[in-house]
Amino acid sequence: MNHLKAFEIFNGSMIQSFNDSMKKAFPILGILTAILLSYALYMALVWAPTERTMGDVQRIFYYHVPSAWTAFILFFVNFAASIIYLIKRKPAADIVALVSAEVGVVFCTVVLVTGPIWARPVWGIWWTWDMRLTSTLVLWLIYVSYLFLRRFSSSGQTPALAAVLAVLGALCVPFVYFSIWFFRTQHPQPVMGGGGSIDPRMLHVLLINWLAFSCFAFLVCWSRYRLEKLQRDVDQAHALESLMAPRGSVR
Amino acid sequence: MSAPTGITRATLLKDLRLEWRSKDAINSMLFFSLLVVIMFSFSFDPTAEESRRIASGLIWLAFLFAAVVALNQTWAREIRNQVLDAYRVSPAPANSLFIAKTLGNFIFVSVLEALMTPLFIVFYQLRSIGPAWQLLVVAALGTWALVVNGTFFAAMSLRTRSREIMLPLLLFPISIPALLAMVQSTTAILNGEGARFWIVLLVTYDLVFTTVCLLLFETVLNAE
Numbered sequence: 001m002n003h004l005k006a007f008e009i010f011n012g013s014m015i016q017s018f019n020d021s022m023k024k025a026f027p028i029l030g031i032l033t034a035i036l037l038s039y040a041l042y043m044a045l046v047w048a049p050t051e052r053t054m055g056d057v058q059r060i061f062y063y064h065v066p067s068a069w070t071a072f073i074l075f076f077v078n079f080a081a082s083i084i085y086l087i088k089r090k091p092a093a094d095i096v097a098l099v100s101a102e103v104g105v106v107f108c109t110v111v112l113v114t115g116p117i118w119a120r121p122v123w124g125i126w127w128t129w130d131m132r133l134t135s136t137l138v139l140w141l142i143y144v145s146y147l148f149l150r151r152f153s154s155s156g157q158t159p160a161l162a163a164v165l166a167v168l169g170a171l172c173v174p175f176v177y178f179s180i181w182f183f184r185t186q187h188p189q190p191v192m193g194g195g196g197s198i199d200p201r202m203l204h205v206l207l208i209n210w211l212a213f214s215c216f217a218f219l220v221c222w223s224r225y226r227l228e229k230l231q232r233d234v235d236q237a238h239a240l241e242s243l244m245a246p247r248g249s250v251r
Numbered sequence: 252m253s254a255p256t257g258i259t260r261a262t263l264l265k266d267l268r269l270e271w272r273s274k275d276a277i278n279s280m281l282f283f284s285l286l287v288v289i290m291f292s293f294s295f296d297p298t299a300e301e302s303r304r305i306a307s308g309l310i311w312l313a314f315l316f317a318a319v320v321a322l323n324q325t326w327a328r329e330i331r332n333q334v335l336d337a338y339r340v341s342p343a344p345a346n347s348l349f350i351a352k353t354l355g356n357f358i359f360v361s362v363l364e365a366l367m368t369p370l371f372i373v374f375y376q377l378r379s380i381g382p383a384w385q386l387l388v389v390a391a392l393g394t395w396a397l398v399v400n401g402t403f404f405a406a407m408s409l410r411t412r413s414r415e416i417m418l419p420l421l422l423f424p425i426s427i428p429a430l431l432a433m434v435q436s437t438t439a440i441l442n443g444e445g446a447r448f449w450i451v452l453l454v455t456y457d458l459v460f461t462t463v464c465l466l467l468f469e470t471v472l473n474a475e
Contacts (some may be wrong), residue, residue: 086467086470138424138427141423141424141427142424142425144424145420145421145423145424145425148417148420148421149407149411149417149420149421152411152412152413152417153410153411153412154410154411154412157410157474160470160471160473160474161407161471161474164407164467164470164471164474165407165421167463167467168400168403168425168460168463168464168467169424169425171459171460171463172424172425172427172428175428175429175452175455175456175459176427176428178428178452179427179428179431179432179452180428180431182448182449182452183431183435186435
């Protein structure tokens with residue numbers, strides 16, 4: 001067992017030094033992300049060519065699509081973290097699952113809000129039951145229900161239950177896409193974002209915006225992770241204090 | 252017979268027997284189902300042509316709401332008598348309990364549907380152009396989809412605050428593909444069109460979610 005313990009201590013100290021270097025890296029990453037976001041903003045609103053048919057309204061595309069991609073990545077991280085938690089029961093995996101779901105829901109909300117804002121001037125309707133928007137709505141519903149479970153269940157079993165729900169929700173996603181795809185081919189509706197090829201300059205701006213959003217999402221997740229970890233450590237310390245304190249002296 | 256099947260059978264028979272003797276839940280549920288059909292009939296004018304076109308949607312929504320009310324009291328008896336603690340301590344496999352509960356709910360909700368369907372047919376003057384036996388297949392598959400997820404989520408909601416609202420909050424988003432499939436296949440069969448895609452989707456959905464629920468129920472039971 002000796003080598004196992006040594007490995008654990010080595011691992012632990014590696015994680016500790018990793019944490020320390022991450023703490024130093026955070027402000028640097030923050031500044032880099034701010035620069036990247038400003039650059040992406042300039043590219044989207046000024047540099048990118050104006051679309052032929054839709055005009056300047058089309059520029060919302062550079063916020064609508066990268067938010068969607070970021071949300072999908074975050075939900076995938078949630079799925080992976082939940083599976084890791086179910087197998088290994090590491091608290092860190094549970095925090096990652098919580099954090100990625102929260103930030104993912106925020107980006108998903110951005111998609112659902114920018115969609116109607118885009119649709120209204122272009123097609124005159126606020127909402128269209130097209131495939132992408134509808135699937136995003138159902139995705140949003142699934143992960144909001146996940147957050148509700150997190151909020152409403154008592155802290156003892158929340159990680160395991162939430163992880164189970166995350167697995168079920170993630171498994172539901174292919175069904176959502178298939179069912180809505182077939183439904184839409186039977187009852188066609190206006191398609192958001194159009195189809196066909198994209199101007200390479202527009203693709204360039206899109207990718208820059210996606211990079212900026214991903215960095216921002218990473219920063220926010222990281223902050224939230226540290227906050228949640230601190231909160232849990234504080235709660236644990238309080239609980240331990242109440243347990244250890246002699247009778248009558250607990251506040 | 253092997254132990255798990257025996258346990259499933261025993262638990263299922265126990266639930267059915269208890270239900271049959273007290274009849275409190277079934278009576279209130281039957282009346283609730285009748286009320287739902289009538290409320291829908293007042294809200295969606297049965298004489299209008301549009302209502303007949305959306306009838307399958309109305310029926311399945313009514314089934315959904317009746318199922319949620321039925322599912323909410325799935326584990327009520329178990330909570331009252333600390334049955335789950337006893338079950339956790341016993342060597343019985345968790346899956347037997349889950350299958351027994353799901354089958355019990357399936358029978359229960361099917362009874363409710365068997366009451367509501369003739370009422371809908373009568374109130375909305377529905378006629379089926381396609382073969383009616385396919386409707387039974389769709390009804391069975393759709394009910395199973397609702398019940399297997401509903402029983403699972405009811406178990407997950409046991410120790411949450413606002414338990415009764417937690418079940419629909421969790422169940423509805425995940426049931427959306429199944430609901431779409433149920434309604435579309437019912438509409439297709441009523442209109443005499445093919446419903447193959449939707450039925451295949453429903454079968455796949457049932458298989459996947461039954462398997463996953465069986466795999467994960469032990470985790471949920473031990474997490475309580």
